[in-house]
Amino acid sequence: MKPVILTGDRPTGPLHLGHYIGSLKNRVELQETHKQYLIIADAQAMTDNFKNPQMIRENIVEVALDYLAVGIDPAKSTIFVQSMIPELFEATFYFLNLVTVARLERNPTVKTEIAQKDFERNLPVGFLTYPVSQAADILCFKADVVPVGDDQNPMIEQTNEIAQRFNHLYNTELFKKVKALGGTQGRLPGIDGKAKMSKSLGNSISLAEPFDQLKKKVQKMYTDPNHLHIEDPGQVEGNVVFTFLDAFDPNKEEVEKLKDHYRRGGLGDGTVKQRLTQVLEEMISPIRKRREEFAKDKGEVLEICRKGSEQAREVVAQTVAEMKKIMGVGSI
Incomplete structure (x- = not known):
């Protein structure tokens, strides 16, 4: 059986060249050799866009269009929407008990983004804990490899810590170590040269830029x-x-x-x-x-996401059922 990979993006806007060089190019190539799941992480996007859920919903189709446009084939890769898999949130809840606040606050990716967004003490708890949610996304598919940009390596490290902690605590080998697969290029700066490329910073070039x-x-x-x-x-x-x-x-x-x-x-x-x-x-x-061709039938694009979400939910539900049996919860 082909190794499983899990990768994805937050639907806060169309994808840009930084996404492409960071991991998206790898995803197109890996679908030929791996079983691939691509998550559109709309629930995670809510952690710092909770006041604008409509924007996130509208951008689900934009991210899916970018996937299809660069060459992701839904016959080879499963595209799904995070909020349509409730078992992911159940797994996140269990994993939260395996991580300390101090460890989350030391996560370099989280620290950087907290500073960029100027959260300080107004930090939403959901934002602080999104590395745990990301770990659930990865581990519930029992992924072997995760294509990521360099700035996401701390997330993979934390995922492996959670997996190891779960295995040790419950004397199991349910989860295996995950390997981060970096892009062909280091982090791509924004056009201003001051930070990484980001739509929110106004320094990005989209994959469909006119x-x-x-x-x-x-x-x-x-x-x-x-x-x-x-x-x-x-x-x-x-x-x-x-x-x-x-x-x-x-x-x-x-x-x-x-x-x-x-x-x-x-x-x-x-x-x-x-x-x-x-x-x-x-x-x-x-x-x-x-x-532009795919955008002519956005209904079909959303149907691809719905079907993919159904397929993904079956996989996640099976893993969560295994977790609960090992933990001895969910039945009396």
């Missing part, structure tokens, strides 16, 4: 602030345009030549940005076209 908007966003990209004239030597390190070329330009040899030229001087930012615009448009254009 060409005119794509061109404008590339033109706004952070480069070398000291590269004031074409003849000036420029710095490649920290230059977002070259970071994106490294990530997306298939002609690596030509990129290295451009870097050398830029460092020597005599190469303008406009020329480099023009090349990046072309590279990104060649990649995004077919995704955009496929997305």
Whole structure:
């Protein structure tokens, strides 16, 4: 039997290039060799968007469209909606007893996002504990591998801690160690160069970005602030345009030549940005076209999610039943 992988995204908006290079590209390739479940984590998105549930609901179809547009095949991969699997929340409740508040507060991913969202002491409990929910999402499918961006590695570490704690406490081998599968590139910065790419920070490029908007966003990209004239030597390190070329330009040899030229001087930012615009448009254009085709029948897209949720619930319900039997709860 093929190994199982679990992966997914929060429906807070269309997916962007950071998602693609972080793990989405891997997901398309892995569906040929693995049994794959893709979660649309709408319930998790509520942890910091609880005042806007309608936005989350509307974006479920947007995330599903992005999955289909990049090449996820529902005949090979199961796309499901988190809130349609109540057993996931039951498992989360049991797992919460295996984790301390102090451990959750040390989670680097959580700490970073708390600072970004300026929660401080107004931190919702659901947000603090969402690593436990994520662990339930993974463990209830008994996943072997989870494709993630580098910033999500602490989540996989915490998932393995919960699995080990459950196995030790109840003298079982129900859960196995999960392996994180990183993207082909490190974390992709936003176009401003100041943080990771994020729609909420206004520094992202979506997977279906219209060409005119794509061109404008590339033109706004952070480069070398000291590269004031074409003849000036420029710095490649920290230059977002070259970071994106490294990530997306298939002609690596030509990129290295451009870097050398830029460092020597005599190469303008406009020329480099023009090349990046072309590279990104060649990649995004077919995704955009496929997305437009799928979007013509959003009812069918939602039906794919419904069917996938039914299939996923059967798997999760079986795991939770096993958990409860081991724990000795759920029957008297």
